[in-house]
Amino acid sequence: MxxxxxxxxxxxxxxxxxxxxxxxxxxxxxxxxxxxxxxxxxxxxxxxxxxxxxxxxxxxxxxxxxxxxxxxxxxxxLAIDGMSLVKQDNTHVWVAAGAGVHWDDLVAWTVEQGWQGLENLSLIPGTVGAAPFQNIGAYGVELSQLLEQVTVMDVVTAQVTHFAGNECEFAYRDSRFKSRDRGRYIITGIELRLNKMPQCNVSYGPLKARFGHLSQADILPAAVREHVIAVRQSKLPAPDVLANAGSFFKNPVVTKERGDALKRRFADLVAYTQPDGVKLAAGWLIEQAGWKGKRLGPVGMHSEQALVLVNHGNATSADVIALAEAVCADVQEKFGVALEQEPVLLP
Ligand SMILES: Cc1cc2nc3c(=O)[nH]c(=O)nc-3n(C[C@H](O)[C@H](O)[C@H](O)COP(=O)(O)OP(=O)(O)OC[C@H]3O[C@@H](n4cnc5c(N)ncnc54)[C@H](O)[C@@H]3O)c2cc1C
Structure with a gap:
């Protein structure tokens, strides 16, 4: 339309x-x-x-x-604001938010209403408009699972179009907006479908440990949000304290044969079976390659979370790229696995 x-x-x-x-x-x-x-x-x-x-x-x-x-x-x-309830039925609510809304404000508002769906995505930095671009995800949940539609404006014609969730070509940290339609559309807003009755996903390690013994009806989105925030704050450096862009590399997916071969060589390899192969924990690979807590000039890989590249002060993009290349080269040499950078390079 x-x-x-x-x-x-x-x-x-x-x-x-x-x-x-x-x-x-x-x-x-x-x-x-x-x-x-x-x-x-x-x-x-x-x-x-x-x-x-x-x-x-x-x-x-x-x-x-x-x-x-x-x-x-x-x-x-974009400074397009606004969060609203669009419609509801007995089991679901549909909510809309403008691209300029701070993502965690949307999560906080929906959780306060008792609506379930976004709690695992608590405290992810950034705006609503950027969220579909890389299909943000955390703790076993991806935005694509909740997205009803994305509203975009064509940069050439200024036409406004709505894409249904299944038209956005979502994949792990990817979408049509990041890949084949890159630069064509500006995301101006989203609409989500959330649950009225809690069905929280607590399958991810730290959430399972905290909530795994409870029945679904007893796991409230507000409690999950609170725990996700506590876990994130204990593991990830806050950018206003130590400058960073979150996970600097995607978790690489290799074939099952390659994953099995790596498991035989590295007994404690952290890996998850996927429909399309085996997903390896990039943080583990980087740590094993010796980069956890190591610095190269003014930048380094974080001492608690090896996947996070941090700016200790006055770094340039050349410093960042030099470190990223050094980490990739060492992971490639030790494991034969290519890492792919997650943050977007501009211009
Ligand atoms: C400490 C930390 C933790 C993080 N944790 C997570 C996590 O758990 N999960 C996760 O998925 N990500 C995580 N991230 C990455 C980041 O928060 C997300 O990718 C977020 O969606 C980026 O939002 P932003 O507004 O900052 O976008 P920007 O960084 O400003 O832009 C990112 C890309 O989106 C494009 N873009 C932005 N807005 C629009 C728009 N309106 N229309 C079209 N394109 C647009 C930009 O052109 C750019 O290519 C983390 C980052 C940090 C610093």
């Missing part, structure tokens, strides 16, 4: 904007022009006034970015 949006609203725009505080790795960079549209109309106006030949970037809270140099052209940071 498509509809046209008349350009009637205005928007704020900053020339030569400093992006250092707008990426959680704290890398120094500037945007030639940074615009923050607050409505669909304003976004459509920004696009209409833009020279189509100039580069266009979209950023959220910069928690999954490696900004390698200044961004030419126009950078958009």
């Amino acid at each position: 498509s509809e046209s949006v008349p350009p009637t609203h205005t928007f704020t725009q900053i020339d030569d904007a400093d992006l250092t505080g707008l990426n959680t790795l704290g890398l120094p960079a500037r945007a030639q022009r940074l615009a923050r549209p607050t409505t669909l109309d304003a976004l459509s106006q920004v696009l209409a006034e833009r020279n189509p030949a100039e580069p266009l970037f979209v950023i959220g809270e910069g928690s999954n970015l490696v900004i390698c140099s200044d961004l030419p052209g126009l950078t958009l940071s």
Whole structure:
């Protein structure tokens, strides 16, 4: 379904904007022009006034970015707000949120209402608009399992389109917005379907240990959220304390034969059987390759969570890339496994 949006609203725009505080790795960079549209109309106006030949970037809270140099052209940071109940039946609620909403505000609001679904995704940094881009996931739950539809605006035509969840080509940390349609659409909002009766997923280790002995009816989303927050705070460095972009590499998936061969060589290999092969814990591979807590100049792999690359201060993107390459090379040499970087490189 498509509809046209008349350009009637205005928007704020900053020339030569400093992006250092707008990426959680704290890398120094500037945007030639940074615009923050607050409505669909304003976004459509920004696009209409833009020279189509100039580069266009979209950023959220910069928690999954490696900004390698200044961004030419126009950078958009959506400030489209709002969370609402769209409809409900006896068992489900449908909720909508604007792309500019802070993700964890949406989780907190739905859990406060007693609606179940988002609790495992508590405290993931970033915006609602970025969440479908890489199909955020944590503790056994992915956004794709709850997503009813994604609303997008085409960057060329400014047409608004709604994609049903099953049209978004979601995969592990991937979607059509990150892969084949990259740069074509701006995500402006999402709609989720959540449960009225709790059916919390506590299959993941730390949640199983805490809630595994309880019956489903006794596991409340608010309690799961509280525990997820406590576990995350104990394991992951907060970016405002130690700059980082979360997991720096995806967990690699190898064939069953390759996984079995690795298990024979490394008895304590951390691996999970998947329909398409065996998923290896990238953090374990990095730790075994000797990088946990190790530094290379101003950057390093975190001392508690080897998967998280941290900026100890004044790092440049060249420092980040040099460390990422060194880690990849050592994991490749020791295990014969290629790591894939999770954060997006800009420009
Ligand atoms: C401490 C920490 C923990 C984390 N834990 C997790 C985790 O458990 N699970 C997980 O999945 N991720 C995790 N992340 C990664 C990150 O939080 C998510 O990827 C998040 O969705 C990024 O949101 P953002 O607003 O910061 O996006 P940005 O980093 O600003 O952008 C990321 C990408 O999304 C694109 N994008 C952003 N907004 C839009 C839009 N409106 N339309 C189209 N494209 C857009 C950008 O162009 C860019 O390519 C973590 C990060 C940190 C720092």
